[in-house]
Amino acid sequence: MTNAMEIYQMLPKTNCKKCGKTSCMAFAVALMARELTADDCPPLIEESKYKENYEKISGLFKTSEGATETGLIVHEDLCFGCGNCVVACPVNVANDPYGVGSGKAPSKTEKLILIIEDGIVKAQNVGECRRFGKNKILCNGCIVTCPVEAIEFV
Amino acid sequence: MEKDYYVCTGCGLLCDDIEVELEKNAVNKVYTACRVGVAHMKEGSRDSAFLVDGKPADEAAAIKEAALILKNAKNPLVFGLGTSTNEAQKLAIELAKKLSATLDDTSSFCLGPVVEALLQEKFKTCTLDDIRHKADVAIFWGADPSDSHPRHLSKFSYFPRGQEKQRGWEEERTAICVDIRKSHTAKICGNYFFQVPQGGDAEFIEALIAGLSGKIPKTSYNYPPKKLLELANILKGAKFGTIFVGLGLLYSLEDLGPLVRLLETLNEKAKGSFHLVPMVGHYNMRGFNENLFAETGYVNSVKFEEGAVKHGPEYSVVEALKAKAVDAALIIGSDPLSSLPRSIAKNLLEIPIITVDPCETLTSRKAKVAIRSGVSGVESGGSATRMDGVEVSFKPIVETNRPSDEEVLKKLMEAL
Ligand code: SF4
Ligand code: SF4
Ligand code: SF4
Ligand code: SF4
Numbered sequence: 001m002t003n004a005m006e007i008y009q010m011l012p013k014t015n016c017k018k019c020g021k022t023s024c025m026a027f028a029v030a031l032m033a034r035e036l037t038a039d040d041c042p043p044l045i046e047e048s049k050y051k052e053n054y055e056k057i058s059g060l061f062k063t064s065e066g067a068t069e070t071g072l073i074v075h076e077d078l079c080f081g082c083g084n085c086v087v088a089c090p091v092n093v094a095n096d097p098y099g100v101g102s103g104k105a106p107s108k109t110e111k112l113i114l115i116i117e118d119g120i121v122k123a124q125n126v127g128e129c130r131r132f133g134k135n136k137i138l139c140n141g142c143i144v145t146c147p148v149e150a151i152e153f154v
Numbered sequence: 155m156e157k158d159y160y161v162c163t164g165c166g167l168l169c170d171d172i173e174v175e176l177e178k179n180a181v182n183k184v185y186t187a188c189r190v191g192v193a194h195m196k197e198g199s200r201d202s203a204f205l206v207d208g209k210p211a212d213e214a215a216a217i218k219e220a221a222l223i224l225k226n227a228k229n230p231l232v233f234g235l236g237t238s239t240n241e242a243q244k245l246a247i248e249l250a251k252k253l254s255a256t257l258d259d260t261s262s263f264c265l266g267p268v269v270e271a272l273l274q275e276k277f278k279t280c281t282l283d284d285i286r287h288k289a290d291v292a293i294f295w296g297a298d299p300s301d302s303h304p305r306h307l308s309k310f311s312y313f314p315r316g317q318e319k320q321r322g323w324e325e326e327r328t329a330i331c332v333d334i335r336k337s338h339t340a341k342i343c344g345n346y347f348f349q350v351p352q353g354g355d356a357e358f359i360e361a362l363i364a365g366l367s368g369k370i371p372k373t374s375y376n377y378p379p380k381k382l383l384e385l386a387n388i389l390k391g392a393k394f395g396t397i398f399v400g401l402g403l404l405y406s407l408e409d410l411g412p413l414v415r416l417l418e419t420l421n422e423k424a425k426g427s428f429h430l431v432p433m434v435g436h437y438n439m440r441g442f443n444e445n446l447f448a449e450t451g452y453v454n455s456v457k458f459e460e461g462a463v464k465h466g467p468e469y470s471v472v473e474a475l476k477a478k479a480v481d482a483a484l485i486i487g488s489d490p491l492s493s494l495p496r497s498i499a500k501n502l503l504e505i506p507i508i509t510v511d512p513c514e515t516l517t518s519r520k521a522k523v524a525i526r527s528g529v530s531g532v533e534s535g536g537s538a539t540r541m542d543g544v545e546v547s548f549k550p551i552v553e554t555n556r557p558s559d560e561e562v563l564k565k566l567m568e569a570l
């Protein structure tokens with residue numbers, strides 16, 4: 001995935017503040033964090049010379065439409081349901097230590113983020129994910145445990 | 155609330171925590187099973203079929219024809235049974251005795267020698283539950299459970315919490331992989347992946363033993379001694395270690411000697427104890443080995459003769475076919491025409507074949523009598539032995555009008 005710098009390169013770089021941010025760089029960061037979208041930069045939509053860049057930036061974030069609001073994407077074609085991520089996710093473990101936390105079927109699914117349905121991982125309650133919210137940390141439990149890189153955050 | 159769990163017979167792990175939603179007597183939704191298991195459970199529900207000479211026949215005619223073939227044979231081969239229940243396997247052993255048949259399963263060219271050594275108590279072993287509760291070091295050697303037994307690491311060997319393992323895998327467990335290629339499992343093991351050249355396992359073991367004994371570990375392929383010593387040190391510090399032996403390791407060893415010595419050295423030098431568990435693929439191959447062992451003292455490759463039993467490589471499916479020693483074959487849940495080397499499989503085409511299999515296979519298409527049985531563990535119940543020797547019972551998930559292999563064997567017995 002792209003970083004904020006690459007997105008910045010495609011912006012008008014005028015720091016006009018019309019997007020409500022103090023600079024184009026700040027806008028790029030807000031795009032990455034999914035606070036804003038390309039449509040929030042008026043010059044980018046209005047001025048034809050930015051048309052190509054506008055489409056590029058929109059396209060970049062299109063991939064995540066299937067994603068949850070937190071940016072978690074499951075590549076269903078890659079996932080084979082091994083359950084590593086399910087058992088390793090700290091939120092899952094905390095909410096169901098004797099079920100999924102112990103490698104077994106979930107004893108209750110309501111509070112879990114990751115479960116396996118028909119051999120493929122399903123993400124739910126993603127708002128509970130440690131990467132988001134007020135006390136977010138850079139959790140990567142579900143990423144490093146996956147043998148096939150089927151989980152991605154965009 | 156106690157949930158109604160099913161057992162998955164998709165591989166030797168026999169996961170016993172599967173939830174299933176049915177619709178019109180077919181599996182609709184499956185929870186917790188991996189993709190392999192889901193495919194296996196959704197496989198069932200076709201009509202029963204009895205074929206004689208490739209043409210549909212009724213059950214009685216098919217059984218009669220099969221019995222006739224077996225009766226007329228001097229030395230029939232009974233082969234397969236890795237995906238049959240313990241009950242069916244015991245019947246097949248009875249049948250083989252009655253017929254003075256040659257009896258073998260795929261373990262003779264697979265993990266049979268390791269299971270045999272375990273049953274003869276040449277290695278210390280333990281259950282997968284012990285591993286979940288206690289193990290701090292797991293070595294996957296020539297095995298790639300992420301592909302072959304997808305839930306192995308998440309259910310037992312690496313990620314789950316257990317009684318003495320409450321703090322999680324990052325802190326309390328080390329997973330190590332030794333293999334000739336960077337497999338999916340190796341990827342998860344990260345820095346603890348030790349890549350050996352093809353056929354280099356025996357030397358690697360000797361070097362590791364040297365390292366464990368305080369000597370400099372040398373290999374002809376110049377494996378960095380520092381890395382080997384690092385591995386030796388991790389193993390020395392283990393409180394409860396397990397080596398999961400895969401086919402990759404077995405095929406590269408001439409005999410089990412090096413492995414026996416490694417386990418001995420580990421148990422002598424390490425803090426705690428070391429165990430060995432075979433990575434059995436078919437859901438009940440270990441069951442076959444144990445059932446035959448209980449009956450004869452051998453795990454495979456036997457020939458019954460008027461109450462006596464002979465054992466040796468010449469009674470393995472490969473050698474028996476190569477020597478054209480058998481004159482009919484009853485094949486249960488296996489497809490030797492596709493799995494054996496062409497030069498050997500072709501001899502099978504010269505003798506009458508009876509197949510009992512839920513699927514149409516290359517072998518069943520060439521069979522004189524082909525019986526489509528229910529999918530064991532999905533359409534019929536029974537018990538099986540997990541890769542670690544634990545017996546697991548299961549009930550059918552869906553109904554079928556196809557007979558189980560146990561029923562087919564029972565009827566064959568009666569007809570003889
Ligand atoms: S509105 Fe566009 S051009 Fe203006 S500061 Fe924001 S990102 Fe830059
Ligand atoms: S990032 Fe962490 S908390 Fe979020 S789903 Fe993955 S493992 Fe769970
Ligand atoms: S670890 Fe990867 S392959 Fe396994 S269930 Fe999770 S996403 Fe799927
Ligand atoms: S790991 Fe094996 S037994 Fe478990 S669900 Fe997958 S195929 Fe079935």
